Amino acid sequence: MDAYEALSQIFYLIIATGGAIFALEAVLYWSFYKYDKKYFILTSAAMGVLIAGLVVVFGWASEQTPVILYGGLIGIIAGLFNKLYWKGRYRIPFMMLAPGFLAVSLLVIYPFFFEMKLAFSNLNLYTINNWLNGGDLKFVGFSNFINVFTTSPLQTATFWQLLGRTFVWTGINLFFHVGIGLMLAILLNRKIMAKGFYRMLLIIPWAMPQVVAILAWRGEFHPQFGFINQFLMAIGLQGISWWSDPIPVFISCIIVNIWLGVPFMMIVFLGGLQSIPQSYYEAASIDGASKWLQFKEITIPMLKPAVVPSITLGTIWTFNNINVIYLMTGGNGGSEHADILVSALYKSAFTYSRYSFSAAFALVIFAVLIIMTLIWMKISKGTESAV
Amino acid sequence: MSGELKINNVVKSYGDKNVINSISFGATKGEFVVLVGPSGCGKSTMLRCIAGLETINSGSITIDGNEVSDKAPKDRDIAMVFQDYALYPHKDVYENIAFGLRMRKEPEAQIDRKVRAAAAKLDLTELLQRKPAAMSGGQRQRVAIGRAIVRDPKVFLFDEPLSNLDAKLRGDMRVTISRLHRELEATAVYVTHDQVEAMTLADKIIVLNGGKIQQMGTPVKLYYHPNNIFVATFIGSPTMNLIRGTVDAQLMFTSENNLKFQIPERFKENLSAHELAGKKLIWGMRTENLKISKEDQQGQKYAASVEVVELMGPQTSAHCIIEGHAVNVMLPTNAGVKVGDQLDLVFSSSHLYLFDETSGVSILDA
Amino acid sequence: MSEQENKKNWWVHLILIFGVGTAVFPLLRIIAISLRPGDKIFSTELSLFPTDAHFDNYIEVFTEIGFFGWLFNSIVITLLTAVIGVALAATAAYALSRYKFPMKSSVMVFLMATQMIPVVMLLLPLYFMLQKMQMIDTYAGVIVAYSVTTLPFCVWLLKGYFDTIPRSLEESAQVDGCTEVGSFWRIVLPLSTPSLAIAMLFAITQAWNEYIVARVILQSSELYTWPLGLFELQGDFDTRWGLFAAASVSVTIPVMLVFLYSSKWLLSGLTLGGVKG
Secondary structure (H helix, E strand, O other), X not given: OOHHHHHHHHHHHHHHXXXXXXXXXXXXXXXHHOOOOOOHHHHHHXXXXXXXXXXXXXXXXXXXXXXXXXXXXXXXXXXXXXXXXXXXXXXXXXXXXXXXXXXXXXHHHHHHHHHHHHHOEOOOOOOHHHHHOOOOOOEOOOHHHHHHHHOOOOOOXXXXXXHHXXXXXXHHHHHHHHHHHHHHHHHHOOOOOOHHHHHHHHOHHHHOOHHXXXXXHHHHOOOOOOHHHHHHHHOOOOOOOOOOOHHHHHHHHHHHHHHHHHHHHHHHHHHHHHOOOHHHHHHHXXXXXXXXXXXXXXXXXXXXXXXXXXXXXXXXXXXXXXXXXXXXXXXXXXXXXXXXXXXXXXXXXXXXXXXXXXXXXXXXXXXHHHHHHHHHHHHHHHHHHHO | OOOOEEEEEEEEEEOOEEXXXXXXXXXXOOOEEEEEOOOOOOHHHHHHHHHOOOOOOEEEEEEOOEEOOOOOHHHOOXXXXXXXXXXXXXXXXXXXHHHHHHHOOOOHHHHHHHHHHHHHHOOOHHHOOOOHHHOOHHHHHHHHHHHHHOOOOOEEEEEOXXXXXXXXXXXXXXXXXXXXXXXXXXXXXEEEOOHHHHHHHOOEEEEEEOOEEEEEEOHHHHHHOXXXXXXXXXXXXXXXXXXXXXXXXXXXXXXXXXXXEEOOHHHHHHHHOOOOOOOOEEEEEOHHHEEEOOOOOOOOEEEEEEEEEEEOOOEEEEEXXXXXXXXXXXXXXXXXXXXXXXXXXXXXXXXXXXXXXXOOEEOOOO | OOHHHHHHOHHHHHHHHHHHHXXXXXXXXXXXXXXXXXXXXXXXXXXXXXXXXXXXXXXXXXXXXXXXXXXXXXXXXXXXXXXXXXXXXXXXXXXXXXXXXXXXXXXXXXXXXXXXXXHHHHHHHHHHHHHHOOOOOOHHHHHHHHHHHHHHHHHHHHHHHHHOOOHHHHHHHHHHOOOHHHHHHHHHHHHOHHHHHHHHHHHHHHHHHOOHHHHXXXXXXXXXXXXXXXXXXXXOOOOOHHHHHHHHHHHHHHHHHHHHHHHHHHXXXXXXXXXXX
16 A cells, blocks of 8 residues: 555544544443433443444454444443442543543453454464455364464474573573673762763663664674674684574574663663662761672662562563564574564464464463463562561 | 532541531631641541532532532632642743633633732732742742632632641731631631631631531630530640549549649539539649739649740740649749749639540530 | 772773773664775775765665655654554543542553563454454554554553642642543643653654564555665665665664653653642
8 A cells, every 4th residue: 555545544543543432432421421311221232332333334343243242231331330330420530541441452452352262263374365255263172272382383493492492581681681780880870980971872772773773783793794703703713603503593682682671771770779878878888888798788678679670571571572583583584593482473473374373372472471470479579578 | 709608417438437427517608617626537528528529428518508519619619728729830820810710711801800909919919920839838828819819709718728838927827818808708618727727717616526526616615615625625725734533512623633623602503413423524724724823812722843844935834743733834934934943823714624534525514 | 089089990981981882883883884885885894984985875775765755654653653642641641640440450450461461462463453444554553553552651651740740739720610621631731741741752762663563564665664664675685784774874863862862851751750839
């Protein structure tokens, strides 16, 4: 589609969005303000069904009956709650929350359920055309899930290898992000000249657009013309085939991700360090504590609360980081030796067109994430109570 | 134009907790009503219910005959002065004051006239172009008041407006508020925890505790005829002294430390109606009820030993021990009272404060 | 700064200079490559500014490939994402900041949880959904996807700021004559411009630099955003390094300047103080 058509699509989008929000607010308004009227429940359900019907007519719904039922259900639920329980009390917050919630439910919740449906069906390269033309999908039970664990998502790696590699990836990155970030933050926290200058330059990896940075680094890892190998050869070592050998590929990705992630951690640590009142250190040095002791007993405990949320976030971002792997290994058709779970997911869906398989794969990855989060929460609750 | 306010059996609860327990009172046109009480007694909540910022569970609020219990704040024709002034930081003083009028779509010329009139009343004319951030606390408070008076509402509401000011400013602002009230003949409900503000500003004081009205009346009435211990100790500064004891058939009050006080004859009639024998009682004595006795003075005398002395201006607060009881007495500073002095004090009061210890209720509704 | 302290800190400076060197290295390299004439692209020189530097690559980038087209696409998508995303986030954040209502904590937890979901997970169903609605290969599809992914963080940011605005300001406005929504619109929003600006900046940064989602949704090269276009320049066999470098530099320098200029603001924005009446 060309640019002009795309632009006109935008008007379409704005009108549709505006209309959807308007319709939603109308239903809510009716629910919250007029719940005393006689045929209230009936009209609520009718409104819900009407809107759902419009959606179907526009051809946006992939199935018609569920959507209409969904619409009617929303109308009834909103109505019942109001008539019996809330009596119009929470109208303002709900009406204000509604547009955002509508957007999120359409584009996060609904796809989630859609993904579950895909995971239990047999959509792949062969059946996709049939399905797109209005055909139906076969229900295949748990076979996709079993396939995730038994057959390989990629030609070169099984699920377990990918899982292991992802953990290694996350662990090594985390270690260096925190280690180097903390060290730089401590250095920047001292009284030295040109502190601001250093700080500004050190966040350049964060300031550069990721795509540019990664592709530039990819160039530097080029076996022949990249800086890395030229440097190695200049000091008498042999060049490494960063682009093709399994382990060097992985290592090059790790190096680039560390380079990308350190500034964020550094800034977070710096902020944390600067918020520790000097008086603690002064009291400690009067008491005769060594620098190392001060670090252990003052700096680390006081940094923890300020820094743990960011570390958690950083870990999740690293675990889910697809950009670095994908771009460093040359995208579709590039090396698959560095793939972690999420990049393998992308490839199995969009390169190999194993759609249902990918849906199951995605849900498995999500389950892994949830388990990790629960374990993390238990651990951090444990240390919290210990403190 | 000021109006009449009626509060009828208002109940307000959060979950199962009753913050306001069926309160009723009224404010006639031009009356200045003050709600006082300790923190958590429900006075601010009551004010916010009148304003419409909180909903009530039952009861009714009427302004000039119109029931407003279900109406939004903007439809009640009230104005409110907040504790933290609540001035719009991005607007200058003129716009802050004009905001309410603009919301009501009044014509520009009229707005200008009203704003300038209000500013003049509060000495704000030079500050009209300033932003709140560039003003002192006292100036901001005047702007907040100006914003309220420019709307000419039926009822003015004040939510502890002077709490954030320093002591001297507080005194000045009290006078300003008093003056404005008289000029505008405005109906006002004023909430404070400071009983000095209550006593000085109110036409009628309502003392609240635990969501219930303890007593309602003029400052003088509450001072000399408190209904119960709570009101007696809350009103009046420094606090009333309390002495535990019993009264025998001869109306002799004997404290737990054997301090004796003979209740004057004239109270006999009132007291005879009550079964006093054997009841645990509390005798209240205000700090000005004891004076330094002169040589031949008649009256009940007590020996006091001075422990702590606080100079408060023309009066000095002397914390003494009388027969084992800690008693606070206000004495003239030029009497030269010092720590360690042994004083002869004489009881001098036409009022008697006697309370039932168990119920806290005043025995003499004198 | 005493001489003693200076001497003590030389090793600090050494480490920092090494860090800075690593940080700016790729940037300097692509600047150097962009300035090299075509025949010297693959030279093994390590120098930063070659002696015969010239701007041929830049000229070609600006005139021959669809560079400005990419920029245009990116601008359209980014601006609309920022506006829609922040608008939706503002009302939601206000509701979360000021009101108690049933299921409020679930909503907040849910918002946090969506940050955890990798985009890739939702890409597949999103792709099919957008296809059904015929929004594949349009600006609209990308805008829709971006607006929603940027929502949770913007809501969190704006809620934090709204929390610092004293409620008495809105109450005063309501007594003065505003409805509840009116006090939001007339008082709270104007006071929140710093935070709104930061949220927009964040949304813009996210949308501007995004690659994977755009890759899946946009298919005609006419509609490519600049990351997609840049990737095109770096194929496996016929990488046009000079052009790639020049295009990279052209996009990177403005973005970095904006980021560095607003970084102090941005970082303090995560802890923005409030408004005192």
